[in-house]
Amino acid sequence: xxxxxxxxxxxxxxxxxxxxxxxxxxxxxxxxxxxxxxxxxxxxxxxxxxxxxxxxxxxxxxxxxxxxxxxxxxxxxxxxxxxxxxxxxxxxxxxxxxxxxxxxxxxxxxxxxxxxxxxxxxxxxxxxxxxxxxxxxxxxxxxxxxxxxxxxxxxxxxxxxxxxxxxxxxxxxxxxxxxxxxxxxxxxxxxxxxxxxxxxxxxxxxxxxxxxxxxxxxxxxxxxxxxxxxxxxxxxxxxxxxxxxxxxxxxxxxxxxxxxxxxxxxxxxxxxxxxxxxxxxxxxxxxxxxxxxxxxxxxxxxx
Amino acid sequence: xxxxxxxxxxxxxxxxxxxxxxxxxxxxxxxxxxxxxxxxxxxxxxxxxxxxxxxxxxxxxxxxxxxxxxxxxxxxxxxxxxxxxxxxxxxxxxxxxxxxxxxxxxxxxxxxxxxxxxxxxxxxxxxxxxxxxxxxxxxxxxxxxxxxxxxxxxxxxxxxxxxxxxxxxxxxxxxxxxxxxxxxxxxxxxxxxxxxxxxxxxxxxxxxxxxxxxxxxxxxxxxxxxxxxxxxxxxxxxxxxxxxxx
Numbered sequence: 001x002x003x004x005x006x007x008x009x010x011x012x013x014x015x016x017x018x019x020x021x022x023x024x025x026x027x028x029x030x031x032x033x034x035x036x037x038x039x040x041x042x043x044x045x046x047x048x049x050x051x052x053x054x055x056x057x058x059x060x061x062x063x064x065x066x067x068x069x070x071x072x073x074x075x076x077x078x079x080x081x082x083x084x085x086x087x088x089x090x091x092x093x094x095x096x097x098x099x100x101x102x103x104x105x106x107x108x109x110x111x112x113x114x115x116x117x118x119x120x121x122x123x124x125x126x127x128x129x130x131x132x133x134x135x136x137x138x139x140x141x142x143x144x145x146x147x148x149x150x151x152x153x154x155x156x157x158x159x160x161x162x163x164x165x166x167x168x169x170x171x172x173x174x175x176x177x178x179x180x181x182x183x184x185x186x187x188x189x190x191x192x193x194x195x196x197x198x199x200x201x202x203x204x205x206x207x208x209x210x211x212x213x214x215x216x217x218x219x220x221x222x223x224x225x226x227x228x229x230x231x232x233x234x235x236x237x238x239x240x241x242x243x244x245x246x247x248x249x250x251x252x253x254x255x256x257x258x259x260x261x262x263x264x265x266x267x268x269x270x271x272x273x274x275x276x277x278x279x280x281x282x283x284x285x286x287x288x289x290x291x292x293x294x295x296x297x298x299x300x301x302x303x
Numbered sequence: 304x305x306x307x308x309x310x311x312x313x314x315x316x317x318x319x320x321x322x323x324x325x326x327x328x329x330x331x332x333x334x335x336x337x338x339x340x341x342x343x344x345x346x347x348x349x350x351x352x353x354x355x356x357x358x359x360x361x362x363x364x365x366x367x368x369x370x371x372x373x374x375x376x377x378x379x380x381x382x383x384x385x386x387x388x389x390x391x392x393x394x395x396x397x398x399x400x401x402x403x404x405x406x407x408x409x410x411x412x413x414x415x416x417x418x419x420x421x422x423x424x425x426x427x428x429x430x431x432x433x434x435x436x437x438x439x440x441x442x443x444x445x446x447x448x449x450x451x452x453x454x455x456x457x458x459x460x461x462x463x464x465x466x467x468x469x470x471x472x473x474x475x476x477x478x479x480x481x482x483x484x485x486x487x488x489x490x491x492x493x494x495x496x497x498x499x500x501x502x503x504x505x506x507x508x509x510x511x512x513x514x515x516x517x518x519x520x521x522x523x524x525x526x527x528x529x530x531x532x533x534x535x536x537x538x539x540x541x542x543x544x545x546x547x548x549x
Contacts, residue, residue, distance in 0.1 A: 049395065051391075051394055051395065069394070071397040071398060074395060074396065074397040074399075075397050077395075079395045081388065081391055081392065081395070083388045083391075084388035084389070084391055084392055085387040085388045085389050086389060086392075087317050087321075087384070087389060088321075089317055089320040089321055090313070090317060094313055094316070097309070098306075098309050098310065098313050099392075099396065101305045101306040101308075101309040102306045102396040102397055102398065102399065102402065103397065
């Protein structure tokens with residue numbers, strides 16, 4: 001374990017921002033801290049990073065007890081802050097060159113720019129970069145001291161889908177370099193794709209934790225199939241299928257809830273047997289369903 | 304040490320690229336000298352104790368440069384960096400806050416000195432500026448004045464919540480102060496009622512000490528200035544250190 005957090009508590013006035021969060025992170029994994037805005041993700045990360053004092057609990061990192069504002073930890077950690085920036089007129093290479101001078105142990109920043117696919121922007125002013133490019137620069141800055149563990153706080157928030165995918169690819173590459181990544185996000189599909197293990201945080205408390213697939217399977221969350229057709233289709237034709245749990249009609253579409261992947265095969269068989277022309281939509285259960293079923297929120301008030 | 308050098312260097316580069324600060328610190332005082340110098344010239348007169356207008360204005364304008372650094376450059380730049388989350392970055396760097404502090408002091412001392420040098424060179428070349436003091440002493444007096452205003456700058460930067468308030472408050476303190484302290488209008492031309500206000504303006508003591516030092520005044524003639532400026536250094540740095548937020 002590279003990081004252990006035990007019963008962390010932090011309050012701001014009367015608000016319990018973090019209310020007894022515990023988890024541990026293994027070396028070399030991508031660990032996700034998930035939850036809606038205001039769940040306590042950033043506060044948790046900032047306590048671990050030594051930027052914030054906390055009221056109670058223990059944090060152990062690299063096998064040492066964490067203390068705030070300690071250079072020993074700063075040298076071994078890479079941190080991307082959620083709300084941070086660089087001077088508008090600073091060039092990319094200048095930022096890397098400057099921030100590398102704070103560390104004795106450095107990686108070659110030219111090499112880092114290549115690895116993070118931002119090399120062609122090295123002479124650009126920071127203000128002329130796109131959102132995705134800025135985030136890449138921040139990742140590069142976080143990695144400049146060749147850290148063992150990297151903290152990425154909502155790194156893809158506000159990025160367009162393409163830039164987000166590109167960032168995901170980069171994060172997998174960073175993992176393959178042997179780094180440990182602790183990331184926070186409120187995009188469930190992102191966590192599902194990237195993270196080896198996650199915790200889901202709501203109102204300062206951990207409400208679930210583990211590998212994303214395992215969480216989904218353990219909860220026995222059903223898959224959902226929507227059948228849409230121009231022809232009149234009798235929902236009753238799916239009734240006798242074993243894998244089907246529930247059938248309902250919504251806006252002229254048939255929504256079928258079932259277990260496992262069997263349900264899709266069964267439905268497909270019925271449709272082909274009767275030669276009906278339909279449009280099938282298959283929605284596998286995902287982390288968002290886990291989150292919604294645990295919190296009792298609906299999709300609208302969740303994110 | 305390496306980080307301090309890099310930071311001073313990069314701050315200087317950004318200072319030139321972001322032209323506003325450069326204009327106020329370097330060009331504005333020279334333009335003032337050119338305008339008033341062309342009107343009044345630098346002929347010796349009894350009104351100025353046997354010296355010319357430019358001779359007495361240059362040490363006063365040096366006070367103006369120092370005040371611009373303390374009341375505008377430092378608070379606006381630091382408050383805006385804080386607002387944009389640039390300052391926070393120093394807290395995650397080993398030795399970050401210490402390195403930033405030291406670099407700021409060196410950088411702002413440096414640009415104030417460049418502005419001062421530009422003014423002196425302009426006065427010398429165009430108006431045959433006269434200096435009858437001691438070079439080492441005037442340098443020490445200048446340094447004390449600058450450090451006092453740097454400390455005020457950090458104090459204001461600590462207290463200001465945003466770049467906008469730093470700008471508004473810095474300007475509204477700076478401009479009346481420049482007029483009421485003898486920096487632009489000679490102190491002896493100011494009416495008595497204004498002189499009551501001048502006593503409370505830190506710039507008054509800078510202008511006085513620079514002019515006295517410039518013409519080789521004796522130590523006892525500016526000992527009050529020394530006390531006041533030293534007091535400002537201690538007080539402002541202390542409060543700034545206690546209240547500074549990253």
